[in-house]
Amino acid sequence: MKALFKYFVTAAVPLIISASESSAQQQQQQRLRLFYDKPASEWNEALPIGNSRLGAMVYGDPSKEQLQLNEETIWAGGPGNNVPQNTHTKILEIRKLLADGKPEEAQKLSNETFPRKAPEGLHYGMPYQTFGSLWLNFPGHTNYTNFVRDLDIEDAVARTSYKVGGTTFKREVFTSFTDDVLIIRLTASEKRSISFSLSLSSPHQSASVSGGKGQLSMRGTGSSVDGLAGKVNFKGIVHPVLKGGRLITGQENLEIQQADEVILYVSIGTNFKKYNDLSGDPEKKAQDILDRAVKVDYRQALASHTKKYQQQFNRVKLDLGTSAQAAKTTDIRVQQFAKAEDPQLVALYFQFGRYLLISSSQPGGQPANLQGIWNDKLSPPWDSKYTVNINTEMNYWPAEVTNLSETHEPLFAMLQDLAVTGKESAQGMYKARGWNMHHNTDLWRITGIVDGGYYGMWPMGGAWLTQHIWQHYLYNGNKNFLKKYYDVLKGKALFYLDVLHKDRSGKWLVLSPSMSPENSYLPGSVGISAGTTMDNQLIFDVFNNFIDATKILGVDAKLSDSVKVALDKLPPMQIGQHTQLQEWLEDMDKTTDKHRHISHLYGLYPSGQISPFRNPDLTEAALNSLKYRGDKSTGWSMGWKVNWWARLLDGNQSFKLIRDQLSPPVGEKGQGGGTYPNLLDAHPPFQIDGNFGCTSGIAEMLVQSYDGNIFLLPALPEALPQGKVSGLKVRGGFEIDLEWKDHVVKKVTIRSGLGGNCRLRLAQAVSLKGDVKLIDAQGENNNLFYRVRGIKAPLKSEKASLDGYKLPETKLVEFETKAGGTYTFYN
Template structure:
């Protein structure tokens, strides 16, 4: 009996520890004040809120994922098709700037340049007499997705908890004090929307209604409704015409529901009043403890899948903003793991099945006119948001982006036909909730035809990680449509005779040789994306045993695409001609798409291109804007240079204003482009994963890019291609000492490791020979690189590794230990 009692106490201790893990908290000893980037983000993929943690005047800034300006619309430019031959000839003749000027007139939309993600407004809580306070602390517990603020006024200690519920569609705020009858405040709404109304209903609901903005000739069509309802323990609830007043309560729970009339990108006939009321009624019937418990359970089904440990130092005990300030000059490995898990937290909180994809700011925005409209920039940023999805075991949360790709495959058919006379579908460099696919913002940025092609590769990636053949069958028409566009759009280059994209673009960069124009024919990134689009369609068709004739067409066209080139500066050429400037430090290094996220360039199959990629990165430099640093971490990880990847992590985790060329991180650990863009958070989480495990180059490569400071550590729960889960990986002195792999699909497990391991259970280890027979690890043999006569490129020296195979069975575990 005593033994059972002791065991129960031990289990209770473990439960208590797991519910209050200080290593997974952002915390501060000062309120946010009026600085939005100091506030703490909470969300459930449908609703987002920023909690300021102010004592006297608390602000809960609110977002709903479908509150966007405008309404259903199209923004194609019908003049494009007639101008296309002339623009192509201009580019082939070297008249790039003239082509760009004509494209501005004929390709760029004369309608909407894209609509805006907009806020709902603020819930304001005003606490009279709380000007003087002590013992202040605010925190965000990312293990439970709960924000907490605590302080003391006179002899009373106050606590506020807030979360956006994962089991219900509401924001919940809970107020307590350690002395009865101590909670008094006034609640009201404010909003930047011009069309709005505030009221208190007869049932004591505080309500906000509004309509999204008109923008660029598109009338605002989103009607939203917010309801705040308060539950008291003791005390009184009074009202004015636009506020609720709580007096002398022991305990208070505030519920907030928000809904809109949005059904989908072409239907805004929903009933926002009924939806908001239904969400509220369902949640309000539950006690605070009950709804909190269900919220934590629903959230942790995602978050708890991955555990990551790099050790601790005394820096752990400092406030988050102080740790951020110190990070460049101290060893704080736990700050890296906190930031890593914070990226997962942000993705879980801003992207849920059935909701909209995470946009440029995830789901958090307080401005009617945010930077870049806070929409979807699909020449890197929106894709980067979802790089962590599969590998950090959040595959279900990829769904909103994949559903958007399906929508774009529908809306993009008309763009392909109207603007390019092509079959299939395409999208340019930007889209929004209305799934616009026209070219926007000017030809320099917007005349880029690869947005749809790149986005479609996420469908294929989801298949590679899950092996879901039914999913592959359902999305094959989309992969085929992306390829079909290029079948019709490619043209022969008059000098090189290769098939090229013209007009093409290497996003947002422009060589001096083109007089500052970004337009060209056959840019490296365009070629790489077309190669991937064709290859994916070929492989998907083969798996499904479909379209043999179409596959033959794609194979022939793919063989006529330009190969990658190594230029006179030993760089990977960005353009067909060798015109790269080694002093160009532009933040976009788009032609390294072939290194990551694609796998066309690899350490073991394309050593010259691999070395050229490193030279390109060295020439471009390290310090950049936030998302660019995030991408560079992934590249340096792929280059197996952990110390350089870690240097970029330090650049990323630097307070805004310290880096000479911009970028860094705000106090709430939001990525600073600046201003805030969430892609840098997600890119860094992806890059840290790539430092530990990679699976794109024919094998599961373990510890490919450990920095010197990560001598020991462990990670649990990350995933790799082919349905394998790294249940646990532990290392000491840079050597693997423990590995447990689960095989959900079966098939060959090829491991590339820094040291040998013994398989304790589950099968036999053999030396790897030839190509990996696991089809999820097939790597295409790309065309041989063209190397400049002026180049003296040499392959990089790589750390020695051990390459082994293990034949696995479905749903079995495989345990390895160090000799």
């Protein structure tokens, strides 16, 4: 009978833990920790750690531990752009063919001018590459018990514990944010119990391993691709520090015998200094970092690392409640999430996204690439480059709203580089001022076309990336920051000012040739087009950002006027025959199109040109477009959909997409999306953008600030009836702490960093009272960070049938704040 009872309890859908249970148990289950009862059998089960420059995947095998290692500047190839020569005339010919109504011929010429495979003397970007792996081989540790491995994202440390015989062995692994090395500490419950050998391996043919002076090192050079010789030289050093025992140095390995404790320090250096400068000394860099690190006591090193990490991570707390699922291993929770009650996994997944961003993007380093910094291959999927027709941008969607503004800085630094290299493509390909790039770049800041004339003929990558500069300003209000990056914004405005031309009707200014990323509208993969909806939306933002920046900084008034004239001639958005938001300038959408890119919904999110309250017709059209495309897709696409449904104020559908995403992927090919056992996003295969997209989407469900106000709980799903969040950031320098119960706001605390008017949108039934009196809001918000840009009325097809967009009942209230002030309200 007891066995039967146990079966029914574990097989049933877990119940939410009641308030009567001990706070200790609650606290344990709310820990932000990925944990497992077996070692990783493959890369997608290993646990990621990183300090932005160095990354490692920890497998946790007792007998043969593998730590797969990355350094952010180990890329193939070397300095140089990929701008093709003598293509301007062909681009004009493609434009004319489109204007003459010959899209098939235009696509054919685009494909011939920019072939799918890079022609001789040109390349389509270089891949990000692994350093290699560190191996720890423990004889006699194949039979073990009491195994646990975990990644605690509250202190950014991976741990493994197991027992062999009567001895408990433990490992702690972290990539230090303060000492810039990978540190591994091995301990045992019995003295003289730690015996193992160390080795290094790498898929780089150039790599060579050597031992000497009590250290193990590996040097090599990045690969050659498309005829471009590898120029990145790297050097890695492993330095063991023993307590007791003996160290034996071999030619290609190290052996440790009968130690009480071992601390391993791993340092990696390259010759990379800047995208056009490889004058560094990798050996000196690696050794200098190592020499400093080994002088720091381990406990102090761990404490300093954790403190620096937590300065960012601890800014935001999220509590969505817990359940019995939280006691299960993380892989099982992912397998069962679709049918189980597990709100704590949602909070863990949200915070894991923040952990990944902190761990892969810090000031002074490179931006997070397609896999963050974690990659075990020489030729990873899509080269693990910076794909800027969605993926790189999505990586940084959580940066501002989840209070990690400084993680944005590597992206801004890359934009300064691209504003230089992008002049080559702007002038060479388009005979235009300013700067330009297409849909991909890499460590070398290439700005030419990548992957040929079908995927690559999209001169909008810089337009999208520069939105991050403007959003950072809106969240932080720093004029010095805006001044620093003003020329980047100006260069984009100049480029589009020069390349826009009249469309076939003569009514509008459009960009041609271009495309709606990776999609097509005619058989035979014909996607080349003029005046796509996403292009128009992006240029609308580029021009408005520039105009607003000139006013704030008091510069370039005459140029601003010229840009305003062009802005007024951009096409409006259009509602097509299927009552959809048109993807192209002409009404060519198909209701059967299930393409992963739904680029024309950029105006809904992240841009915010479409608002349910201001533009209900466009909102309804966007909703229909989203419904036609369906839910299931690639991981990053489903991450984007979480945000779209939140902007559509449908929290249940947003949560449904989170359920779809937090499910195991099916295979390594196709477009099934999902989440691997280590919580990394599956395209499949692994891409990190889906993690970041879902993190920003969860924040978007709880608070929005794009529409002239701060909307509290705009898209709260039924599955999350109670919870609390603290530290979310919104425009105008405000920080929000929020508590809710039974889907209703109960308490809100607002910290004002910049002062100014604070306007809140609340459910009609909510009545907040607190430190100051809330008054009914009238007219537009006078806080300039909440100024809403007006858009043109949409054009509507005669065949469109609008039903009207149903809005929730809400009200707008506001109060004046002072910089540094804190204001608390209760319902």
